Amino acid sequence: MGPNINKEIDNISTGINFPFVKRNAGKCTECGGEIMEVRGELQPCGECEKKEEMKKEIAQAKKSAYMNVLDKKYYDCQWEQYKLDTKRQENAFNKIRFFVDNFKLGKWLVFYGTQGTGKTFLKNCVLKELGKKGFDIYNTTTKTVYNEYLDTVNKKESIIEFNKNILKHDVIAIDEIGRVTLTESVKNFLFGLVDDIYLNNKTLIITSNLELQEGEAENEEKRKDIAAFVDFERIVEKSLIVPFTWESYRLKK
Ligand SMILES: Nc1ncnc2c1ncn2[C@@H]1O[C@H](COP(=O)(O)OP(=O)(O)OP(=O)(O)O)[C@@H](O)[C@H]1O
Ligand SMILES: [Mg+2]
Numbered sequence: 001m002g003p004n005i006n007k008e009i010d011n012i013s014t015g016i017n018f019p020f021v022k023r024n025a026g027k028c029t030e031c032g033g034e035i036m037e038v039r040g041e042l043q044p045c046g047e048c049e050k051k052e053e054m055k056k057e058i059a060q061a062k063k064s065a066y067m068n069v070l071d072k073k074y075y076d077c078q079w080e081q082y083k084l085d086t087k088r089q090e091n092a093f094n095k096i097r098f099f100v101d102n103f104k105l106g107k108w109l110v111f112y113g114t115q116g117t118g119k120t121f122l123k124n125c126v127l128k129e130l131g132k133k134g135f136d137i138y139n140t141t142t143k144t145v146y147n148e149y150l151d152t153v154n155k156k157e158s159i160i161e162f163n164k165n166i167l168k169h170d171v172i173a174i175d176e177i178g179r180v181t182l183t184e185s186v187k188n189f190l191f192g193l194v195d196d197i198y199l200n201n202k203t204l205i206i207t208s209n210l211e212l213q214e215g216e217a218e219n220e221e222k223r224k225d226i227a228a229f230v231d232f233e234r235i236v237e238k239s240l241i242v243p244f245t246w247e248s249y250r251l252k253k
């Protein structure tokens with residue numbers, strides 16, 4: 001290194017003057033942004049290089065197996081896209097981030113409340129993060145469990161195997177608890193599955209539009225809250241429970 005180069009480096013670190021750098025020396029053919037010339041040579045566009053880098057990262061992520069279990073609509077979901085318009089949302093959001101950052105297998109997550117408040121969106125953010133950490137994920141809905149259960153019965157296949165296959169995963173996410181009316185046998189299957197998740201110290205993540213009511217109902221048969229599908233005490237013992245009680249973002253659009 002000659003003394004001249006050292007001088008140039010000095011200039012860079014003090015940021016005073018760069019005789020060898022010409023800003024705004026040309027326009028990027030891709031985005032029209034300004035590009036620099038350094039020692040007579042036009043440089044690649046910084047913005048476009050950044051974009052290119054991000055595209056590569058996304059392509060890489062899409063190859064990861066855990067991306068395949070996400071709900072298609074929320075494939076590209078990111079924490080940053082979730083708007084925090086109220087204090088309650090901010091609280092909920094922070095608790096969920098804390099849950100993920102300090103995640104331990106066997107901890108559960110329950111999102112319940114108003115439609116269109118981002119429960120499924122945030123569930124996918126959570127699953128993506130747990131997938132990155134290497135946990136094996138099973139992502140489903142009550143409707144799908146219902147159909148798969150009936151299909152298994154119709155084909156005279158083993159319900160025990162069906163149950164076992166779900167339990168192979170670390171994290172079992174079941175969306176839309178209470179959205180479809182379940183037959184008694186599917187309800188029993190779901191209760192049993194949740195009990196197995198509990199006994200095997202796996203993680204359950206559920207979302208629901210139903211309420212979560214404390215204690216025993218007067219008439220358990222007619223019970224309409226989440227506890228009609230998942231044992232209330234197990235939920236309370238294991239879960240971070242997050243109520244989503246603000247306005248729907250679907251209606252805002
Ligand atoms: N806080 C938010 N910021 C930005 N977009 C949001 C927010 N909450 C929800 N949305 C958007 O609103 C739409 C509905 O969200 P989502 O499907 O997650 O709601 P949900 O609570 O699961 O509703 P449902 O109970 O009907 O299943 C999605 O397009 C989602 O991206
Ligand atoms: Mg949803």
Ligand SMILES: [Zn+2]
Pocket residue numbers: 028029030031032033045046047048049
């Ligand atoms: Zn550019």
